[in-house]
Amino acid sequence: MSTATVEGTSGEDRSDYTREESRAIRRRSLRLLGSLVSPLKWQLVLAATILVVSTALRVAGPALIAYGLNTALPAVVDRMDWMPTIGVVVVYLITAMGGAALIGWYVVVTARLTQAIMLDLRKRIFLHTQRLSLEFHESYTSGRIISRQTSDLDTIRELLDGGLNELVSGILYGGFTLIALLLLDWRSGVVLIVMGLPLYLLMRWFYTRSQRVYRESRVISAKVIVKFVETMTGIRAVKAFRKEARNDNEFGELASDYRDINMRSIRLFGTFEPGLMAVASVSLAVVVFWGGVRIEPGVYEIGTLIAAVLYVRNFFAPLQEVAFFLNSYQSATAALEKVSGVLEEEPTVPDPVSPVDLWESRGHIHFDGVRFGYGSGKTILPDFTLDIPAGQTIALVGTTGAGKSTLAKLVSRFYDPTRGRVTLDGIDLRQLHPKDLRRAIVMVTQEAYLFSGTVADNIAFGKPDATMDEIRAAARAVGAEAFIEALPDGYDTDVNKRGGRVSAGQRQLISFARAFLANPAVLILDEATASLDMPSERQIQDALQTLLADRTAIIIAHRLSTVAIADRVLVMEHGEIIEDDTPAALIAGTGKFSQLHAAWRESLV
Template identity: 70%
Template sequence: MSVLGVEGEERDDFSNTESKQIRQRSLRLLGSLLRPVRGQVVLTLVVVVLSTAAQVAGPALIAIGLDTGLPALLAQDWMPLSLTVVAYLVTGAAGAVLIAQYTVLSARISQAILIDLRKRVFLHTQKLSLEFHESYTSGRIISRQTSDLDSIRELLDSGINQLVQGSLYLVFIAGALFLTDWVSGLILMVSLVPLLVLTRWFQIRSQRLFRLSRVASARLIVKFVESMTGIRAVKAFRTEKQNQKEFGGLVEDYRDVNGRVIQLFGIFDPGLVLIGNVTVAAVLLVGGFRVADGQLAIGALLAALLYARRFFDPMEEMAMFYNSYQSAAAALEKISGVLEEEPSVPDPAKPVDLWHAQGTVAFEGAEFAYTKDRVILPEFSLRMPAGQTIALVGSTGAGKSTLAKLIARFYDPTKGRVTLDGIDLRELHPKDLRRAIVMVTQEAYLFSGTVADNIAIGKPDASLEEIQAAARAVGADAFIQGLPNGYDTDVNKRGGRVSAGQRQLISFARAFLADPVVLILDEATSSLDIPSERLVQEGLQTLLADRTAVIIAHRLSTVAIADRVLVMEHGRIVEDGTPADLIGGTGRFAQLHAAWRDSLV
């Protein structure tokens, strides 16, 4: 399924074919989750059958006690009544023990399924390509891991219990009622007609409402996450009131949908009570006349009334199950949609090992396009020899970052191929690819943890001495030593305790510690001030030696350390040469350089 297909699941106007496909996809996911715990499921079903049978035996034993035990007691024979009482107590105790066991077993199954599902969603979304994450908003991903999984948890923790116990309870009670008095059983069967009509009415209307509820909930989460993630822009452009208005509208939509759901239950629940009361009254009326005629024992009538009344007890709980089920089904649809996504940059079926890469990168008839009518990089060929430092320059949107992402294999070319030491990146073993090529982006993201932990991401087994050496090489050691706890300082979420330039230096140290043969710097010096940039450039000149480097920068001062400059415009390489040669010419780079020098003045 494409990314657009997943986004489309936020709609509620599916065709019959689409709805069928989505249901089948959800059932496949559910089946794969149940398969590892099928033994526990069978054991749990056995326990719940026995516990339900023990609970249903009560009214029948009361009838036996009244119709058999009491006459025997009047004849001075206390044994039948005593045995009936003992049997009642034993079945009650057995039912309680089995219910407790069922609760424990079902909880273990639900937790095992949830753990499996949470891991799947997290691991799969990590494996998906950059294209997916650039198209599928972070708020929706968070919604899949939070509210959607919570809906499934509610269904597994209580909804399934209500369904299984309620369904068995209904079947056992109906069977016991027919065995006790078949006429009362027929009355119960007649009451099922209005009951089924009411249930179907509820099902049709609630299905759409619960899906709307999931959509409204997801939109709330998306808006909240986007607002909090972009809080700096919110503050800078004073959009608090606009956000408040938009979020308030989403809250109102969510409230309205939930209000309509509550109204639905406001009709359904009283309807159940009415049907149940009418049924019990009918059993009492007919049974009373039959007792008077001697056709039915008084104990049997009492048992029939108890069974008829108990038959409707689980109905409300089962209605609540349907509430949980609809919410969880909509959530499962969305989660299964994410899990059905295939990476647009898949791992090779038969990977080629490259233990010691040299660093020669080549584009051979490569082209990249998002769609047929949206070609970003027209077909071209290019060779980057090992150890060469190449600067990519050009106006915004020229295709520089796209070219760099092809080298890092964040994307695959639409045509042709990109190679490392003659091996197509699509055939290279993922571990060798990630070890050989590292990209430092403009967004220097820091994870929660210490400064040392963040630097060591590219080499988790690095010693503190290696981490410090990498920091010194890029000029980060001085400010790190000045932090409250040095390398053990917690950078907090998103690096909140260090400046943007300092985060960039830490990301440099992280990349250099990984020691790739190909290093890509995508606008990586944009957050540095002039002194910091000069300090980093000194480190770069040392650390870029004997490795292939691709530097994308708007600051042409960074180009000074390059061996070669590629000038890009509209996805094409329009100039290729050394910095000195291009500056001395009359081409595009000479114009950019002159404009940059004028801006400094």
């Protein structure tokens, strides 16, 4: 397993990273951020230019007030000269209005930047999670994926929308204010610089303490979402086993943990904000006292002192916004870590570098010395060799855990063998072009999933350009036409709306029609008839024989009635084939399949 997998998956619920792990995660997050921002560099330059100019105009205000009080006002009193006053007022209005207009433009530019970044990131997550192999989705719960796409992205958006703007504008405004203060009265500037030491220590303390709190917050937030999604998804099982009370308790504990971690963050900020106010008040008091002592006409005027006081106050004003940024930054950093972890996951079943095209497949499947086990678990197929000629229908029979579904997943290339190879028409599946592989091999599972849309849309899922006549023919072939036409809008019925609800068996028939319309060379039925009742199963037996006639088929079924249509039955046990013959020959014998068949016949009686 790759480092990205460890950090992005198993490390998902951790908050106790080592220093090296934290550095690696930060580098990973910065790489992601850099890749998102680099296409927008000129928009960033424009935003930075607007911000610099608008900040300079805003900082000019106290200096203009000082000039007005020290120079313009005495000119009116002494010589009745109103021109300096008028000039100061006009310049002040221009800087104020110009700064406000530029800030408005800056907000629009940064909003466009944020939306462009979020669009890119949202699409990346969706496309990448689709590209990842089945192994990832079987270990990374759907609730966690939803958390990445919803709450984590919302947190990042909030940071880009407000927090980052507050940080940049706050730092820039503070820097310009300090420079202006030093130029106006360097002694007051020195006071501000000296008070910067306790200010730095305070902000450093807040940053360090909040870092762990917000990382824990994202972890617990994800757990809350996971619990909610899993409970609602499995609501039938919850009600069937009367687990509402237990789920209430478990969710209540998670919600309480989430409340507690949020309270910890609030207490941190409740300590930081008064500390910031104390540093600002002391700085302001020292500047007023020292400036008052030094006031002397012609040397240090009252206007200069007032401007110095305004600059000191203005210096600390945006620091509260910076603190809010630190507040959201920690949460957004933790969210970005989770998102970057998902995006750095590599498919365990990668696409071939130099794919081999297979325009038309005959359907010849061959397992050549295959060894396979899931992750670090036990080996399922120790040394598996099997040849399935093109056009042959085989049935896999065996107890749970024998390796039947694993074999099907290897043929579909949901997983790759640890050793050996699986070939289609002599081509290793790892070298076959993905589009040719997906066109040639289709699996129908017991979990017949219907997507939002009409019945016709769901049947045409594997062949989007199918005509309505082709869709109807596929439904007719598997015996689904009658119940579909009985729906309120027939093939145009929305499967997720009132009147469009279909039973588990009907969903399975639709998935059969979907697979048959795709017309693959190899069709895998993995417990695909398990949801059908006996009349429905008998209804599709003839259709199955017709539709499987000219293609390779692998049928995995516990119902031995389905096995009867196979040309060949393989009985598996502990990842090995212990019996291999026609259904009639195995029934007539005394082996495992004969015993299973006899037990099945007795159960029918």
